Amino acid sequence: MAGVDEASTGLRVDALPEKQRELLRKAERLEWITIGALVVTITMVGVVAGQSQAMKAAWAEDLLSFLPPIAFLVATRMIRKKPDAKHPYGHHRAVAVGHVVAGSALLAMGSYLIISSAMGLIEMERPPIGTVVLFGHSIWIGWLMVAVMAVTSIVPVVLGRMKLKLAEPLQDKVLYADADMNKADWMTGLATIVGVLGVGIGLWWADAVAAIVVSLSIVWDGVTNLRTAVRDLTDARPTDLDGNKHPILDKAVNAAQRVDWVRDAAARFRDLGHVLHMEVFVVPRPGHEPGVDKLRALREMLEEFNYQLHDVVVTVVEEIPEFLVEEDR
Template structure:
């Protein structure tokens, strides 16, 4: 790959990433590939030892689903590098939202199925057999192999999740954030599976189904949470932080910057989250009639210099701020 191609892969449309964000994108890409490599080993090992344990089957299904977010992130990272075209004048930033929606839908669907399957097994009183296996000429309880494999799947996933989380916030990437969130919570899947397997060992037949239900409910919860966030973003909800917990601070900073200009009497904006970047419509009321072209250019420069995430900005001079377009004015005059 040429140097030009490398740089292109770390652009978001027309946005040239600053050095720190470019480094974050490179690290996130490496971590995504590392996650996929780890999951290959985890899925293979869990499949080889799972037997008829429902908890192990649920853990295996979660590991399979864990492939979706890093793959979606890598695809979205490549697609968002394309510059806007005549057919797509706003660029390809929405690919992040599409990847988030696909991952969330897969989690929700599989989680719902596994919850149903786990509850059915619990109500049916299924007793999963966990027998002996010969390893190097010695008979051992196969449950110990399950415990070792589950313990192996816990630690790398948690470390990967912790490494991805700050990068997701820096890049404002919801797919990467969902991936990191799932990785960080994988220790609960591993511990739940271990408890279920050990429960079988001490004669608690229901422990396996209960552990499977716990793991399945965790998958379903991740699916519901991410689906809600993905749909809200695609419906042009107010731009929020990457975890969707609160309004993005850049929205307030934009209004503050515009109001700080000498010629601006009042200003308010609406910010649309396109994926990694924001599209902003800023309404300004000038102190002395219609602003000049130089003043509008000053406003544009001041806002776009705030953060690389402000990719597209429209400055609209108005006689008074339009409440019908800025419903938040009623709460924040």
């Protein structure tokens, strides 16, 4: 059993170095702050939304904004579990599952809002934006809508920039997607403000157009998140946060090729969330048939090469698999 324990790589949150674990704790705190801010935002927007389609779309987007932070918090709890017989690769892919759920919900709700807003535009619905008595004065509700959208658009932008600084060193795509959505929230606020002011100057269609713009933003977020999540779950080649080839892949293979007894090496990788599973195929030099010690040394070298290469399997072969050779070309 000692050999089995030695080969086990853990794949829990303790697979991350202390620096990344501390960043993960900071990210969790930011997500809890985000949830608290969303509760306040949704309440404020809901109170002044009235019959404005743009305000309703903005309210729906804020409601959907709960999904990424919740998915992130659930995933970070799941990855603390140990691997077992049913989950031999650990639970890091809980991150991708949460990504799929969030992306699907965004796409579905965004599509619904586009259809609803378009129907309002076609049917020439004119949103009634009346007045309200506040502190003894009659005030146009539109001004309250503008004020609320201006105030509530600031916090997510600030939180989004803070999350982006954590997403890159963690290589966390759910956190990155959430940060990207937060960072772009000012566009939702601006579109809604323009729509409300348009109604105020007599452009009845401005509200519906603004709602469609916000809905398109929701759909775009859903499509991009869903596409990335499905790609990871179907074992496509790992990518970085921007969708490009993960920079560690070629570097890890080059490190294996530089080992003195290795004639050639190639590898395939599986994105498990915060860490990567690496299966490296090595062709030994003639007269250098590797024993257990050499294979163990290669595995340990690769795992120390980068913290993300936490689950490494070394396989000795006579020739590199053809599909890996074709990929290198």
